[in-house]
Amino acid sequence: MSPAPGQGRGKGRGRGRPTRQRAARGPSVVGRRFEVEVGPVAHGGHCVARVPVGDPSSVEPVETRVVFVRHALPGERVVVELTEGTEGDRFWRGDAIEVLESSPDRVEAPCIYAGPGACGGCDFQHVDLAAQGRLKAHVVAEQLRRLAGLDVEVTVEPVPGDDHGLHWRTRQRYVALPDGGRGMRRHRSHDVIPVETCLLAAPAGPSYVVHGRVFEVADGGFWQVHPGAPAALVDAVMEALAPQPGESALDLYAGVGLFSRFLADAVGPSGRVAAVEGDRAASALSERNVPGITARAGDVGQVLAGGLPAEWDHADLVVLDPPRAGAKRAVVEAVVARSPRAVAYVACDPAALARDVAIFAEHGYRLASLRAFDLFPMTHHVECVALLETGRATTLHNP
Structure with missing residues (x-):
């Protein structure tokens, strides 16, 4: 799960840091959905896919845009919803919100807070543990x-x-919530998801x-x-x-x-x-x-x-x-x-x-x-x- 600010950052090894706001390069594409075939895993906890842009009825070749897709696996066919980007960006980001054809390496995430729109720290809870190692080796x-x-x-x-x-993180910090509870951040966001128990915590x-x-x-x-x-x-x-x-x-x-x-x-x-x-x-x-x-x-x-x-x-x-x-x-x-x-x-x-x-x-x-x-x-x-x-x-x- 994404750490609170400063969590686990010793010697510069911070993870889950919220993204900086970039200047918009045209209208937002957030919320658009595409059916895509997922390509290879990339550095950063996502896979690469391409989506068409422009007029598909045009006689000119259809331009495509790279989308970095979380919660997917190579070879899958998924519906991706864009979560970040504007029309002028070189690439977009998105979540696989529906799996149409799944990989044999896909498993049910053990944590109820993992998945699209939820806690952003665990990139691969939907992946068999041995397959996680193969993905990292590829990267x-x-x-x-x-x-x-x-x-x-x-x-x-x-x-x-x-x-x-699971149960390996010997140091864990949460975001304190006004009601006395605690939470974790969404991926690349300051938004906080209330969390009772982190399954990574030792x-x-x-x-x-x-x-x-x-x-x-x-x-x-x-x-x-x-x-x-x-x-x-x-x-x-x-x-x-x-x-x-x-x-x-x-x-x-x-x-x-x-x-x-x-x-x-x-x-x-x-x-x-x-x-x-x-x-x-x-x-x-x-x-x-x-x-x-x-x-x-x-x-x-x-x-x-x-x-x-x-x-x-x-x-x-x-x-x-x-x-x-x-x-x-x-x-x-x-x-x-x-x-x-x-x-x-x-x-x-x-x-x-x-x-x-x-x-x-x-x-x-x-x-x-x-x-x-x-x-x-x-x-x-x-x-x-x-x-x-x-x-x-x-x-x-x-x-």
Whole structure:
């Protein structure tokens, strides 16, 4: 379900943010209905369809307009009702309000608040859980192909800790209603839907213990909301990097030091770890969670440009765990300037990942492995761990 403002937004990973109002480009098309055949899934929790515009009786070819359709599945035939757009827009948005021919992957949504016009957070409650993984895998692969020029097979791995895709969100905030109740927002809207119970909410709050290591986290500070996420990501990063005693490791967007702690254990007393984090409270906690590290609070790009001792002009290993917008060019180029033998990139947005992978490729770093994890069942979100190395062709491992 869509979070209230600020819900789950640690390190820039906000979801359900209401849309900005754009200048109208002609009369509104909201409310128009079309019967369409649904095309492929797209990044953002919707599928692509095309609808005719203009006069269908004209001798000229009928122009079509792209519609991003929620609550549909590829191959279905549905009635779509437009929910956003004007006649001059390049694309419109809509909801599948009636299914004429359904996909075998369609199931009944377990939540009474899911569906057209209702709570906007769960993009895929109408989709079989295994099929959700296939849809997300398609999106990751398509973004890498389109933005990085890579042909990659992707498998999205389930993570222990949820109940058939439900009851995994260990932090949850609602919108307070005037009558004392609570609610969630509609998709791309400030409108609030009253909600009694969110089926994504976990029965207990987050555990800050990972593989026997205890982490201190500030109230409201960032921590993965799926209970199985921290261990799964640590395992994937450590397997990808294979840190050795005596190596130097740079942990960027380090939070409270989750990856730093296990990197420090692996490189040992003869190695060194530096953790850079924009949030000062989290950075201070990383020093407490990982004694002996070099911790710096501040904008990652600025710290890399001049906020670290000279010994960090080189690093053997780098972990990148940026916010949803990605690391971007300045940070990527500051990383490759340190000539690491391996970079583990933890990505919550496949488009940002693909753009940054393309920048790494400009500097001789190639995608050596990729794993994807279903840390956000029932939503379109997916987490990836990519390994980037120099001097290797792309040979990808999917468990």
